[in-house]
Amino acid sequence: MLGLRDASRLMARYDLPPLYGNLLRTPKDVAHEVERLAVPVALKAISRTLTHKSASGLLELDVVGAARAEIVAEAMVAKTEDDDGFEGILVQRMVRGGIELFLGALIDERFGPVVAFGPGGTLVEYLGGVDFIRPPVTERELGMFVERNVVCPLLLRSGSGGPEEASKRVAILTGLLGRIATMISELRDRITSIDINPLSLSPATSEPIVIDLRVEGRIENGGH
Numbered sequence: 695m696l697g698l699r700d701a702s703r704l705m706a707r708y709d710l711p712p713l714y715g716n717l718l719r720t721p722k723d724v725a726h727e728v729e730r731l732a733v734p735v736a737l738k739a740i741s742r743t744l745t746h747k748s749a750s751g752l753l754e755l756d757v758v759g760a761a762r763a764e765i766v767a768e769a770m771v772a773k774t775e776d777d778d779g780f781e782g783i784l785v786q787r788m789v790r791g792g793i794e795l796f797l798g799a800l801i802d803e804r805f806g807p808v809v810a811f812g813p814g815g816t817l818v819e820y821l822g823g824v825d826f827i828r829p830p831v832t833e834r835e836l837g838m839f840v841e842r843n844v845v846c847p848l849l850l851r852s853g854s855g856g857p858e859e860a861s862k863r864v865a866i867l868t869g870l871l872g873r874i875a876t877m878i879s880e881l882r883d884r885i886t887s888i889d890i891n892p893l894s895l896s897p898a899t900s901e902p903i904v905i906d907l908r909v910e911g912r913i914e915n916g917g918h
Contacts, residue, residue: 695742698781701909704885708877710870711893713907715786721767727785728763736786737763738906739770742779756788789903792894793817793848796824797870799878800887807878809871813845815892815905821845829875836868836875849895863900870902885911 696704702712717740718724728735739752747753751773754766767783774780794815802808805828812824823844827835840846841864849867850860874888889908896903 695779696909696911696913697742697779698740698784698907700913701907704877704881704909704913705904705907708873710873710877710890711902711904713784714789714903714905715784717782717784719782721764721771721783724767724783724785725760725764728757729760731785731787734758734788735763736784736788737766737770738784738786739774740781740784741774741777742781743777744774744779786905789894789905791898792896792903793845794892794894794905795845795867797867797874797890797893798888799874801878801882801885807875807882809875809878811840811867811871812843814890815894817845817848817892829879831872831875833868833872836871837864840864840867840871859900863895866895866900866902881911881913884913885909887911 698713698717705712716727718727724737734756737754737757738747744750744752752770757763757766770783794813794817796810796812796814796818798810800808800810807829808826809829810824810826812818813821818824821844825839825843827839831839849863878885878888887910890904892905894903894905
């Protein structure tokens with residue numbers, strides 16, 4: 695897995711939203727940040743080697759207060775003390791009410807670059823249905839790709855603003871998938887997969903928020 699810094703540089707290079715939150719190194723810094731935010735947060739240990747956070751005890755949701763945050767962060771640091779891939783503790787405000795989506799791409803041995811889209815997070819448990827498409831693809835083809843997915847009716851119904859806002863959400867996702875398609879095609883010799891899961895799309899503002907990000911591959915000099 696790429697480190698968060700290299701993954702973030704790649705996201706910026708292709709005008710994709712960064713991983714949401716603030717990465718900090720020490721439990722004391724985590725406690726200060728939680729005190730500053732004064733809202734419930736999620737704490738995640740970020741590591742290039744330990745990618746299954748829940749199973750490894752490296753994810754804690756709805757953490758309230760600096761004292762509790764410091765205890766949780768200390769436990770996570772202790773669990774990663776022998777991990778050379780440990781990068782820090784990510785502090786994220788809890789994101790509520792968004793539509794959770796999966797956006798990604800991979801290099802398939804048979805088909806080459808493939809882009810993926812569908813329900814993400816807990817939604818996939820209820821809806822299933824991640825679809826795949828091969829670049830190169832036009833904007834129109836990507837729009838149809840989004841609209842035929844099982845999650846699209848939820849995108850069209852949720853939030854305010856009526857049909858115009860619903861169309862805006864589809865257009866935002868079409869744009870993001872187009873840039874992911876460009877990334878995986880241009881970097882196919884260095885990137886093997888991109889997982890944005892979940893991406894939370896706010897029904898109120900249509901703002902895309904990257905809750906979790908994994909990029910697998912090998913990038914030198916910050917992705918240049």
